[in-house]
Amino acid sequence: MSGPVTHADRFDGEFDAVLAGAQQGAAWAFERIFTALSPVVTGYLRMQGAREPDDLSSEVFVAVLRNVAGFVGDEAGFRSWVFTIAHRRLLDERRALGRRPVTAPLADDLELPAPDDVEATAERSLRTEWVRSLCDQLSPDQRDVLLLRLLGRLTVDEVATTLGKTSPAVKALQRRGFRAIGRLLSPEEVSL
């Protein structure tokens, strides 16, 4: 099993340079930001039941790239900002659709595998489906917190800001969320 992914990994330690380029409107910097963060953002949106995760992710990054000139902060703050936009976009979509998160099968939404990547894609699909089935058992607030912490790599305080909650409330939600997942996992073995 590979080691934990740190914030620096996404930009190979070059976040400051990438941010500066993006704030100048450089296409190469935009591409770096999109490449680094779009998979995690799309994964977040997919786990949250977004109807069209790829399209919604595009909307998020259009907003990010058009407004990056006004961002001030470090990589962690940038990540928090991006996920705040993603979460709000998600809420907007839910309001527009007037319904709860989609629990439809992921088959309609999975990426098409490259010809030489069928096996890897299929394995990733199975893992995604497994995670999705567990997350669907959580309350919406618990799911928000766990996904933002695990996938978004946001701190407790950043999650609190994104969700409009207090830090103690976020801690309580993540505690209850992990315990709920634990109860779901206890009667079965985890196979990787």
Place this chain on the structure above:
Amino acid sequence: MGTTGSIDDLDIEAIIRGEPVEPDHAPLAAFAQEVRALGDGPAPRASSELAALLDNGLGPRAALRAVPTADVAERAERGVRAAAHRRPPASGRLAVLTGKVAGLGVVAKIGLGATLAAAGVAGAGAAGVLPPAANDAVRGAIEVVSPVEFNHPGTTENPATFGHRVSPDATGAADGQPGVDGPATAGDAPGTAPGQAPGQTGETGLDRAHETPAAGNVPDSVPSTVPERGRPEDAGSGQTPSSVPNTAPSTVPAGQGAQGDE
């Protein structure tokens, strides 16, 4: 069940960071690792708008337009919506209107509010969007003060005969005198003098000026030529500039940026 019973915040933080944990928490650690792995896939396909940004970037001027960090997320959302609808942001137009209203005095604001409220009700009544009873009341009120007649529900007026009906007053059937009579007014009401519209007293502005605080500075006679207003930048100079511009300035004054879509 060790997976859930003994987990605390420290264990959770270790799981989130991907650090080694007790065997009892291994299933949760595996779950956390699978969630993190969701972010390791390929980048999704980009929309056409996003693809254009990724290919071409943004112009330096647009890129350097700074936005306050505190509300960047809000502005980002508004900007995308505005760009999607391809129209100038409502905030600009609203700001102009708000500024004008803010400049009014208290009495004017109250009057404006009452007028807008009445217009809103009357408009809604004319459009027939109020409840039926309110519709009838508003329609009746509007018909009393204006010559407009509404098509009442249930009538079968044929659009082909529009304009063919002439009032009895106009034909002379009502009073034996053809032609529509003018409104009758009291002899001592303002504006009853021939050639005067209601509200005019026959006095000139110069006459009324003596009733104002400027009475001490009123000229003896009206100048032979009317002074012409000048450009805004000449305001307060005491001069009478030559002409009033009838078009917007061709250049934007310093300090104002170009309005974009966002």
